[in-house]
Amino acid sequence: MDYCLNGSCIVLKRFVVLVLCLLAVLTSCGQAGNQGELKKVGLLITDSVNDQAWGTKGYKGLLKIQSRFNVDVYYKEGMNSKSVVERAVKEYSQKGVNLIYGHGHEYDEYFSELSPKYPDIHFITFNGDAKNKNVTSLILDSYASGFFAGMVAGHMTKSNRIGIIPAYEWQPEVKGFYEGVKYQNKNAQLNIQYVNDFDDKEKALQIANDMIANQYDILYPAGDSFSVPVIERVKEMGLYAIGYVSDQSDLGNKTVLTSTIQEVDKLYENTAEKFNLGQLESGNITYDFQSDIISIGTFSPIIEQDFIDEINQSIQKYKETGELPNE
Template identity: 25%
Template sequence: MKRRTLLGSAAALVAAMAAPAFGQDEKLKIGFIYVGPVGDGGWTYQHDLARQAVEKEFGDKVETTFIESVPEGADAERALTQLALAGNKMIFATSFGFMDATLNVAKKFPDIKFEHATGYKRAENVATYDARFYEGRAVIGTIAGRMTKSNKIGYIGSFPIPEVVQGINSAYIHAKKVNPNVEMKVVWVYSWFDPAKEADAAAALIAEGVDVFMQHTDSTAPLAKAQEAGALGFGQASDMTSFAPSPRISSIVDNWSPYYIKRVGQVLDGTWKSEATWAGIGDGEVVIGDITEAVPAEVKAEAETLRDKIAKGEYHPFTGPLKKQDGSDWLAEGATATDEELSGMNFYVEGITAPMPQ
């Protein structure tokens, strides 16, 4: 065979290997499972906005479907299997508690690409993606520390996993930086989305004198309770603008659209691979929502300066000196926490008096 023919054959092989995973006339079917309803106004709502962004970006190249309000556990495995059997070649599992179910189903369907939100277990066909929510908590913690009149701020926690503990610690550290007299009260609801429990948690915090609180739960029920009591709060996962300018004085917005569009594009062009992604403010995945006029201009400017420093990599929210709740040393002066340390965080920082759930 002539050299030119050999080169031509090699080029054809490379081109074939780089060819899109799907033909022009074949739609990529993509499934999503959500832990809450799409109308929760928070976490699931934001994931569904990202699903819609995928449809807008790729048009008739894709076809999406979703199953909402899927409990974590056995129900998640059934829902994932249902999506797999329906012909979806890419599936987004959008809650931490879907982790083991995703791994189990992925083993049975090795030709399907799975994306698991906020998890840490991967496989050849399972990727994980997360957001550095603790960066946003530093910003709203600063606002909370400035805005409290009772010097008591609160936090409604979902489950005591590292992601949530990071947020509590970050919010407290930065509230304390601007208000040395601040105290933090924590209430756990052991649910991502349960409006009744979330409202009760908000009421419990308010009864303890808390006048500004944050949440790592998905409904707007805490803000409704804050509105009744004259307390202040923050939007969680989405802007929750229906409660602005007060009690919702700012928010943390989860912007999943760029990631979803990128990963779907990689499946379409055949470049998708299993990897772990942890993006933050600088990547545009964690967004600080509008800071309303209920917040004084100087406090707003302080918060925005902190946001920008984090985005540029000039400041890490977990920078020493910091001690653990029991008084033992954690981070020395100027030292910053590693991703490995943060991924396993199971302790409160010094100053938080609430017991850490086991």
């Protein structure tokens, strides 16, 4: 019902319509949201976004998505059990999130059970086996990066003792590192001790201290949260390390010989783009050197240039042919 005073109803109505139109234009200009399928994005992390390795990479990827697609993003730390993950997914669903990243292989099991309950959400996890239609598992095949880093370690060791401190036995970069060391230096003695947790810094440091005491002069701490503290300990002792996930040369380029890198932040942006376009496949998708997601980090200036050139040539050959130096 229209209420008019002094016969001005038509003029007033036109004025109101004009004001509403202007407000609509201004609102759309100031809040231009994404026009594709991507609405809101959630991230679940087992430990912290401040670990300077795996967790930090995931957080950077989330920020890239926010910047590029102008959508709301959310993250939760300490998501390390089924019950907390269930609550987080329910909360994200209520917020209108339609793309959730579980930042680690742990979420493969959780998402396998939860995804049928949330058909309007697409779930992404890592190094798992996705079987449901709204789940994608990103397989990071880092065997080759481990192999090339192992070659570096085998070349640079002085004591012929190299220690590997992985989180789990299944990590492909660990097997690759072992094979790379053996290819480069048949006299090298390797010691592998598993932490059985990506975030147990105390146990990883204890293993590192034992290895250092037994004259292991190069350590490869392949774990999300413990790579940095182990490298810092190695640096204190004047020894060498191989970085993990990020280019960790900034911790000391005369300590960190190179790093096995996983460009997870780039992968976040890539998968979000595909989802936005309706092109993200369910199931398992594998990434290696050829995708520029897996790579080797900065080489230490203490490594001879001739050897660096040799490694770079081997990497280029692998990209082109898929063949490693021992094949």
